[in-house]
Structure formats: C-alpha cells, structure tokens
Amino acid sequence: MGTTTATHSGEINYINEFKGLKSWFTSLDHKRIGLMYMISVMFFFLLGGLAALLLRLELLKPGGQFLTPDQYNQVLTYHGAIMVFMVIIPGIPAVLGNFFLPLHIGAKDVAFPRLNLASWYVFMFGALLAASTMFTSKIDTGWTFYTPYSIKTGTAVVTMVLAAFIMGMSSILTGLNFIVTVHKLRAPGMTMHRMPLFVWALYSTAILQVLATPVLGITLLLLVAERTLGVGIFDPALGGDPVLFQHFFWFYSHPAVYIMILPAMGVVSELITTFSKKTIFGYTAIAYSSLGIAGVSFFVWGHHMFVSGQSEIAGIVFSFITMLVGVPTAIKMFNWLATLYKGSISFQSPMLYAMGFMFLFAIGGVTGIMLAVLATDVHFHDTYFVVAHFHYVMVGGTLMALMGGFYYWFPKMFGKMYNESLARLTFIFIFVGFNVTFFPQFILGAMGMPRRYFDYIPAYQSLNAISTVGSWLIGTGFLLSLYVLVQGLRKGEKAPANPWGSKTLEWTVPSPPIHTNFEVDPIVKAGPYEYK
Amino acid sequence: MFWLNLAHAESLMPTAATDVAAQVDNLYKFLLISSFISCAILIGGMIFFAMKYKRKTDNDKTAYITHNTFLEFLWSFIPLVIFLGVFGWGWHIYHQMRHMPENGLEIHVTGKQWAWEVQYKSGVKTANLVVVPIDTDVKLILNSMDVIHSFYVPSFRIKQDAVPGRYTALTFNANKLGDFHIFCTEYCGTQHSGMIGTLKVVSKEDYDKWLEEESKVSTLPLAQRGEKLFQVKACAGCHSASDMSVKVGPTLYKKFGAEEELNDGQKLKVDENYVRDSILNPNTHIVKGFQANVMPSFQGQLSEVELSALIEYIKTLK
Numbered sequence: 099m100g101t102t103t104a105t106h107s108g109e110i111n112y113i114n115e116f117k118g119l120k121s122w123f124t125s126l127d128h129k130r131i132g133l134m135y136m137i138s139v140m141f142f143f144l145l146g147g148l149a150a151l152l153l154r155l156e157l158l159k160p161g162g163q164f165l166t167p168d169q170y171n172q173v174l175t176y177h178g179a180i181m182v183f184m185v186i187i188p189g190i191p192a193v194l195g196n197f198f199l200p201l202h203i204g205a206k207d208v209a210f211p212r213l214n215l216a217s218w219y220v221f222m223f224g225a226l227l228a229a230s231t232m233f234t235s236k237i238d239t240g241w242t243f244y245t246p247y248s249i250k251t252g253t254a255v256v257t258m259v260l261a262a263f264i265m266g267m268s269s270i271l272t273g274l275n276f277i278v279t280v281h282k283l284r285a286p287g288m289t290m291h292r293m294p295l296f297v298w299a300l301y302s303t304a305i306l307q308v309l310a311t312p313v314l315g316i317t318l319l320l321l322v323a324e325r326t327l328g329v330g331i332f333d334p335a336l337g338g339d340p341v342l343f344q345h346f347f348w349f350y351s352h353p354a355v356y357i358m359i360l361p362a363m364g365v366v367s368e369l370i371t372t373f374s375k376k377t378i379f380g381y382t383a384i385a386y387s388s389l390g391i392a393g394v395s396f397f398v399w400g401h402h403m404f405v406s407g408q409s410e411i412a413g414i415v416f417s418f419i420t421m422l423v424g425v426p427t428a429i430k431m432f433n434w435l436a437t438l439y440k441g442s443i444s445f446q447s448p449m450l451y452a453m454g455f456m457f458l459f460a461i462g463g464v465t466g467i468m469l470a471v472l473a474t475d476v477h478f479h480d481t482y483f484v485v486a487h488f489h490y491v492m493v494g495g496t497l498m499a500l501m502g503g504f505y506y507w508f509p510k511m512f513g514k515m516y517n518e519s520l521a522r523l524t525f526i527f528i529f530v531g532f533n534v535t536f537f538p539q540f541i542l543g544a545m546g547m548p549r550r551y552f553d554y555i556p557a558y559q560s561l562n563a564i565s566t567v568g569s570w571l572i573g574t575g576f577l578l579s580l581y582v583l584v585q586g587l588r589k590g591e592k593a594p595a596n597p598w599g600s601k602t603l604e605w606t607v608p609s610p611p612i613h614t615n616f617e618v619d620p621i622v623k624a625g626p627y628e629y630k
Numbered sequence: 631m632f633w634l635n636l637a638h639a640e641s642l643m644p645t646a647a648t649d650v651a652a653q654v655d656n657l658y659k660f661l662l663i664s665s666f667i668s669c670a671i672l673i674g675g676m677i678f679f680a681m682k683y684k685r686k687t688d689n690d691k692t693a694y695i696t697h698n699t700f701l702e703f704l705w706s707f708i709p710l711v712i713f714l715g716v717f718g719w720g721w722h723i724y725h726q727m728r729h730m731p732e733n734g735l736e737i738h739v740t741g742k743q744w745a746w747e748v749q750y751k752s753g754v755k756t757a758n759l760v761v762v763p764i765d766t767d768v769k770l771i772l773n774s775m776d777v778i779h780s781f782y783v784p785s786f787r788i789k790q791d792a793v794p795g796r797y798t799a800l801t802f803n804a805n806k807l808g809d810f811h812i813f814c815t816e817y818c819g820t821q822h823s824g825m826i827g828t829l830k831v832v833s834k835e836d837y838d839k840w841l842e843e844e845s846k847v848s849t850l851p852l853a854q855r856g857e858k859l860f861q862v863k864a865c866a867g868c869h870s871a872s873d874m875s876v877k878v879g880p881t882l883y884k885k886f887g888a889e890e891e892l893n894d895g896q897k898l899k900v901d902e903n904y905v906r907d908s909i910l911n912p913n914t915h916i917v918k919g920f921q922a923n924v925m926p927s928f929q930g931q932l933s934e935v936e937l938s939a940l941i942e943y944i945k946t947l948k
C-alpha cells in the first residue's frame with residue numbers, strides 16, 4: 099500500500115490516506131472497490147447507452163437508415179448484453195452495496211476484502227473480454243443466446259459466452275461475500291431486525307446470486323461445448339433440444355430479474371424514509387417480502403416460454419406462480435405509499451428519483467401482470483409490449499433507484515455537495531424522456547410490432563418516431579448527470595456528515611469516511627428509521 | 631388516426647378477426663381498467679401525500695407509524711384475489727387457443743431463414759401466404775428448417791414458436807374476411823424483420839377456386855411456373871426481379887446474358903449453367919460485394935423441371 103500523508107484540509111479519509119494509482123488497484127477497502135466498480139459501470143453504461151441511441155436512430159423511420167440488418171442485430175446484442183451483465187446486475191450491489199453494506203451494519207469492511215478485490219478483477223476481465231468481441235467477429239444472438247441460432251451463427255458466440263460466464267463468477271463472489279458479511283460482521287446491537295432495508299435487499303439479492311448464477315454458468319459452458327465439440331445437447335440436428343436451453347437460461351435469468359430489482363427496492367426504502375423523515379411502514383413486511391420474492395422467483399421461469407411449445411399444464415403452473423410473486427411486489431408499493439402518509443416530505447433530487455421509481459415501477463408492475471396472464475401474453479410475447487415492460491422495470495425501476503441512491507450518497511462518498519438544481523433537472527430530462535421513449539412502445543406492442551426488428555411496416559412509423567425523440571431526452575439527462583458529477587467533485591461545497599438528517603449508521607461518520615469506517619466501533623441501540 | 635387503421639388497428643389493438651381474439655380483448659380491457667385504477671391509487675396517492683405532507687420546516691413532527699395489520703392484510707389479499715381472477719380468466723382463453731380441432735383443415739407451415747413455406751394437403755405450395763376459408767377450424771402444423779421462428783398473427787392474437795426437430799401447432803377460426811399480417815416473433819437473424827407473410831381469409835367458394843387454380847400450376851408454361859416458384863421458394867425475398875434494387879442478394883433484373891463480376895475478380899457470363907450453379911451451389915461463385923453462406927443451397931429442394939422453370943423465368947426479366 100502507499101504511504102500515509104497528511105492533507106491540506108487536515109482530515110484523513112479513505113480517499114486521501116493512500117496515494118497513487120497502485121494504492122487503488124491493490125486496495126482492499128470496500129469503499130475504494132465500490133468506486134472502482136462505479137467507474138467501470140459508468141463506462142459500460144456509456145457504451146450500452148450509445149448502442150441504444152443508435153438503435154433508436156435506426157428505427158426513426160421504416161427501412162434501413164444507416165445500419166445494415168446485421169449491424170443492427172449486433173448493436174442490439176451489445177446493448178442488451180452490456181446493460182444486463184455489465185450495468186444493471188453489478189450496478190447497485192457492486193457499487194452502492196460495496197460501499198454502504200459495511201457502513202450500514204457498523205463493520206470495518208466486508209468479510210473477505212481480498213475476495214472483494216478479486217471479484218472486481220474477475221468482473222473487469224470478463225467485461226473486457228466481452229467488449230473485445232466488438233473488434234473481432236462481433237456477436238448477433240441477442241443477449242439471450244437462444245439455441246440453435248447461437249450454435250449456427252458465425253459470430254463470436256464462444257468468447258462472449260465465456261465472458262458472461264466469468265462475469266457470473268464475479269457476481270457469485272460478491273454475493274457470497276455479502277451473505278457472510280451480513281451474518282458475521284454486524285456491530286453489537288445490530289440485530290437482523292435493526293438492519294436497514296437496503297441491507298435486507300442486498301442480502302436477498304446475494305442469496306439469488308449465489309444460488310442462481312451457477313446454473314447460468316453451466317448453461318453457458320454447455321453452449322460452448324455444443325459449439326466447439328458438437329455434443330448435441332441443444333442442437334436438434336444432433337438430436338438435442340433447443341428449448342431445453344431456454345429452460346436453463348431462464349432458470350437463471352428470471353431470478354436475475356430480481357437480482358436487478360431487489361437492490362433498487364432497498365435503495366428506495368432508504369430514500370423514502372429519509373426524505374419524509376418517517377419510519378418505514380411495515381419494516382417486517384418489506385424485509386421478508388424481499389426474501390419471499392427471492393424464493394418464489396426460482397419457480398416462474400416458464401412464463402418466458404408460454405408459446406415455446408412447452409405443455410399447456412406447464413404454462414398454467416408458471417402463470418399461477420407468477421401471480422404469487424406479484425403479491426409481495428404490490429405489498430412493497432403500498433408500504434412505501436403508507437410511509438409518505440403524515441411525513442415531512444422534501445423534494446430533493448434523490449427523493450424525486452425515488453418518486454420517479456414508484457411511478458414507473460407501478461406501470462412496470464401492472465403490465466407485468468398482463469404478461470403473466472396466459473391469454474394476453476400469447477399476444478404480447480416478443481412484441482414491443484415486452485420491451486416497454488422490462489424497460490419500465492429495469493430502467494424505470496433499477497436505474498432510477500441507482501440514480502437516486504447515487505445522489506443520496508454522493509456527499510458521503512466524496513465529501514462534496516453537488517449542484518441541487520442541476521440534479522433536479524437531470525431527473526426531469528430522464529423521467530420525461532423515459533416516458534416519451536417507452537410508453538409508445540406499449541402501444542406498438544399491442545398493435546403487434548415484434549421486438550428485435552430492424553425494419554417495420556409503415557403503420558408503426560409515428561410511434562417509433564416519438565420513441566426515438568424520447569431517447570434523445572434520456573441521453574441529455576444522463577450527459578447532464580455526468581456534468582453534475584464532475585462539477586460536484588471539482589467545485590462542490592464540503593459536505594456535512596449528515597446532510598439529509600438520515601438515521602442510518604453511515605451518516606454518523608464524517609463525509610467521506612475514514613479508511614476503517616468508524617473511529618470507535620458503534621454500538622447499536624435502535625432501529626434504522628427512528629424518526630421520532 | 632389513419633396510421634392506426636393501416637395496421638388493422640382500432641382502439642390500439644389490431645382488428646380482432648377470431649372469436650378468441652375478441653375474448654382476449656375483453657380480458658385485456660379488464661386488465662387495462664384495473665391497472666389504471668391501481669396506478670391511480672399508487673401514483674395518485676403518492677402525489678397527493680407528497681403535496682399534502684410537503685416539508686414546511688426542518689423540524690416538522692412526523693407520525694410514528696410502524697405498521698397496521700388490517701391495512702397490510704387488505705393490500706395483500708385484494709391484489710391476490712385480482713391476480714388469481716385474471717389468472718383463471720387467462721387460463722380459460724388459453725385453453726381454447728391450445729385446444730386443437732378434431733376435423734380441422736390442416737396446413738403445414740415451415741419456417742426457414744427467412745420465409746414461411748406453406749404446404750396444403752392437395753400438394754399446393756405457397757410462400758409467405760396462407761389462404762384459409764372463413765368460419766372454418768384451421769390447424770397449422772409448424773416446424774422449422776433451421777433456427778427457431780415464431781408464427782404470429784396479431785389480428786388473431788395467436789403466436790406459436792416453430793422449432794426445428796419437432797412439430798408444434800396452432801389453431802384458429804377466422805370470422806372476418808381480409809388480409810392479415812404474419813410476423814416472425816422469434817429472433818432468427820439478418821432478415822428477421824423481413825419475414826413477413828399474409829394470412830388471407832376468403833369465402834369458402836373463393837378458397838376452393840383458389841386451391842384449384844393453384845393445383846393447375848403444373849400445366850402452365852415453364853416461365854410462368856418459374857415465376858410462381860420464384861415466390862414460393864422465397865427467392866423474391868432476397869432478389870428483386872423488376873428493377874435494379876439490391877435486397878439481400880443482387881437483382882436478377884436484366885441479369886441473364888450479362889457479364890457478372892465475382893468476388894475474386896473473375897468475370898463470368900450469366901448463362902443457364904451459371905444460374906443453375908448459383909441455385910444449387912451458391913458458394914461456388916460469389917458475386918462481387920456479397921457474402922458467401924447467405925443464399926441457402928436449393929440442392930434437393932427443386933426438381934429438374936422446376937430448375938428449368940426458374941431459369942426460363944429469369945431469362946424473361948428484361
């Protein structure tokens with residue numbers, strides 16, 4: 099590690115205690131690793147976002163604009179794969195979770211700091227390997243790698259799939275680390291029921307990461323074996339079953355949906371309590387509904403396959419269980435609503451994002467029910483209705499929460515305040531742009547426009563054009579966010595220890611915290627939301 | 631709004647052209663209304679509380695409410711009942727979609743990159759065109775030659791994957807005359823979005839007439855048979871025949887007799903043998919500016935007569 103130096107402001111914290119790039123790349127500090135993840139995720143978000151803008155631009159009008167169909171399919175694949183594997187899955191747990199899980203429970207670090215650093219390296223290795231295919235033969239399978247297309251196509255499927263396998267490894271390591279941290283490193287007095295709900299959410303997510311990701315790993319390895327050795331598991335030409343791949347794939351990827359959304363729900367619980375200065379309504383219900391969702395989410399994968407040729411009875415069972423997973427989600431929404439009741443609500447930017455989350459997630463939720471109902475799903479499946487639905491959940495949900503959490507914890511992470519009015523402006527751009535982009539896609543889907551379409555019939559023109567314009571608003575919003583970040587880092591005022599008046603432990607230490615988080619080991623005497 | 635009508639879309643859904651489609655729409659309407667009410671409660675409630683309890687001073691007193699068992703029971707139980715209700719309703723309709731008729735009109739539909747091949751029991755073949763009589767139970771037996779495709783008719787609200795190596799099936803009973811779109815909804819590569827067909831619902835008399843005319847194709851002059859085959863074998867999806875425009879493959883307009891430059895710089899005259907090679911072994915000569923392995927080989931899929939018919943047809947494109 100580098101050398102300890104005194105700083106001009108006189109205070110020593112985790113950022114200035116050690117100097118030099120080497121001190122970052124070898125740091126075992128969960129906060130520094132969180133920031134390293136943040137920079138990586140931001141980079142890939144930029145890449146995935148550019149791909150999204152390209153796709154929307156191509157779809158502005160029917161017919162080819164400036165991409166060939168093959169190029170379009172490649173851009174589409176990179177957009178999906180990057181956003182899922184390199185942005186949304188690591189987004190909240192590896193960035194905000196890494197930084198705040200130990201602070202939340204009064205620990206000095208995660209249970210296995212070295213493993214934590216290793217998981218960043220593993221992630222980066224996988225992510226760069228995935229990105230490297232852009233310079234070779236590219237990939238055009240869509241992020242779902244469905245067989246037998248992924249067996250037949252002449253693109254870099256093997257490299258990409260191995261990259262996803264490696265990133266999955268990193269996800270497992272992070273999950274394992276978090277589970278042990280939650281069980282073993284809670285400060286004296288921090289009982290499970292005194293943990294902030296963000297910790298509960300990370301804990302449920304970690305369980306999913308550890309249990310579900312290995313299945314993806316095996317599936318991807320089988321796909322590699324299929325392509326390189328022709329073993330005949332998925333390829334019908336060799337007696338394999340291509341639909342089996344879908345079962346395996348969704349057995350991971352449906353729980354993965356909750357890997358993406360549960361942490362977001364945790365962040366929103368923190369934001370809503372803080373900015374309404376009120377204890378959370380139904381702590382136990384929210385905490386255990388996370389676990390409930392995690393458990394049930396293992397048994398709903400077949401709802402992605404109602405028209406795949408799976409039996410009618412399987413369809414019925416999966417539709418039924420999917421309805422059951424809807425209930426805990428509804429419970430959470432009502433709990434947040436009830437938390438606002440008789441609160442003292444301030445509209446600072448993190449809260450705007452939290453309310454944006456509730457708005458968009460409500461729409462994402464009800465349209466999810468429409469997709470879980472068998473008869474309507476047959477019509478909507480693989481149309482733009484699905485595209486709109488999962489963007490409302492993944493972007494409207496997870497990304498909104500990530501942005502809200504980012505603005506909420508920015509002062510703690512960097513010890514600076516950002517420009518609040520500009521931050522509110524980013525919300526307006528992103529929120530409005532999001533609805534302009536994705537709401538028309540519900541209508542397009544209901545009208546029958548299939549997804550992953552390079553070209554479309556003229557009837558779908560107007561709504562596609564509106565959607566494309568929306569994407570420019572979202573792009574502006576995120577560029578502005580980048581500016582707010584840079585400006586806050588360079589010129590921001592010094593942040594107090596607790597700018598929002600929150601009650602959780604991380605706000606009891608200076609901003610930014612010291613290397614070991616707490617000067618004196620905290621002893622916890624009350625729950626996380628004691629606004630009395 | 632004219633652009634909605636163009637897609638057979640009224641009130642934001644394509645024309646419902648079967649009984650089942652109308653049932654799906656009723657369920658969808660119910661879902662829309664109940665979703666609207668739920669969102670009004672959640673989002674409206676959020677905005678209402680946010681306005682009503684807006685922060686006035688930094689020392690506002692807030693209520694300390696940890697839970698309310700009755701309310702929590704209500705908002706778990708009511709959604710559960712609604713969810714189970716729509717689940718049952720959806721199942722009921724889905725069951726009708728999946729229930730195959732005993733004596734329906736059976737048609738084989740095979741997906742391939744990137745066309746739908748349709749085969750009637752009488753031997754009639756079409757591509758990207760399914761003609762069916764009105765008010766008749768129809769069963770489509772689906773299969774795929776390469777990757778997974780999905781047969782989707784928005785106006786019928788039905789969709790079924792066509793999987794290589796097995797048969798899947800789809801049934802409907804159309805109650806409206808007209809042309810309806812067939813889309814492929816399972817991503818299948820380059821021309822996925824171009825894999826569009828027409829489902830034509832005609833009267834029973836017109837159906838019989840059409841079937842008879844189609845069966846007569848074998849007595850037509852060669853070039854006319856070739857023209858039909860050009861559609862049926864989906865050559866038309868990749869090659870234009872009436873102008874110089876380039877689709878996936880080069881145009882065949884004014885091609886016969888001309889000189890063709892190949893990828894390796896070689897120049898060849900387009901004669902009968904060249905065309906024959908291009909169809910049976912497309913990878914032997916690759917036209918300049920195009921890729922190998924795009925055009926599938928038609929080896930074993932065309933009889934000698936059919937091959938000659940295609941060549942005679944290509945000769946007439948001037």
Ligand SMILES: [Cu+2]
Nearest residue numbers: 779814816818
């Ligand atoms: Cu297809």
